Amino acid sequence: MENIMAWSVKSASLIYTISQVCTFVAATVTAVCVLSMWKASDILGKDSDLRIEEAKAQAAQANERAEKIKKTIKWREVSQEQYEKLKYTIMKKPSFVIILTSSDDPESIYYAKSIENALIELGIEVGRFYFIGSQETSSDIEVYSDDATLSAYYKSIFEGANFNVAFSERTPWAEKVGRGAAFTSGVGGLAIVVGPRLPPGFQD
CATH class of the missing domain: 1.20.5 (Single alpha-helices involved in coiled-coils or other helix-helix interfaces)
Structure with a gap:
């Protein structure tokens, strides 16, 4: 046990x-x-x-x-914001503006008409003239005047309103429309060339 x-x-x-x-x-x-x-x-x-x-x-x-x-x-068009900026910054009006664009590009024509309407509402005399065929530009719009001061002034105005704008170094429409140079000679006129829509990479 x-x-x-x-x-x-x-x-x-x-x-x-x-x-x-x-x-x-x-x-x-x-x-x-x-x-x-x-x-x-x-x-x-x-x-x-x-x-x-x-x-x-x-x-x-x-x-x-x-x-x-x-x-x-x-399609491109002048926005209300851009119009308001133009309205309050344009102090020196050209005697008239001629807007040129391609006759075979509906989008460019639409944009040109939008710019035309905005300038007319601002009391600026505007006329339009069409290219026959296309016209290449380095930006959405180019500005030109025989008066270099006027060209620089309006380039600055459009830039301030957020337009994609550049100088036109020559009268690129002259060979296209014949009378192009006469539109701005010595009368304080301004030419606006509306180019085709640029590829996205050029708009960044």
Whole structure:
């Protein structure tokens, strides 16, 4: 009987010790697992934030491209904002304005008519003359006058109103319309050449 009891005590002591070791191991494993989960969660969170920022950047780029596409599809015209800027900045009016554009480009004709209407509303005498065929320009519109001061003044006015404008270094319409140079000779007139829509890359 004593041997059986002695064996039972020894067995119980061993089992208790093993249980303690198992409990410690289990606690250690649990701690390691919790720490690993926290670290993994932190890494996943940072990765998620990074992906969100990348997605936002891609969305912004897509919106920017969409706006550029809209601009290339929509026909040009004088906006209300541009008209208001012209209205309050034009102090020196030319004796008259002649607007020239291609006869075979409906979009350019539409834009020329929009500019014409805006200037007429500002009390400026405007006439239009069409090229036969196309006419290349370095910007949406070019301005020219025999009076260099008037050319510079109106280039500055149009730039201030956010038009894509450049000087015309010559009378580019003369060989096209014959009487082109006579429109501005010595009478304080201004010529505005409306060119074709430029590719998107030239409008950035």
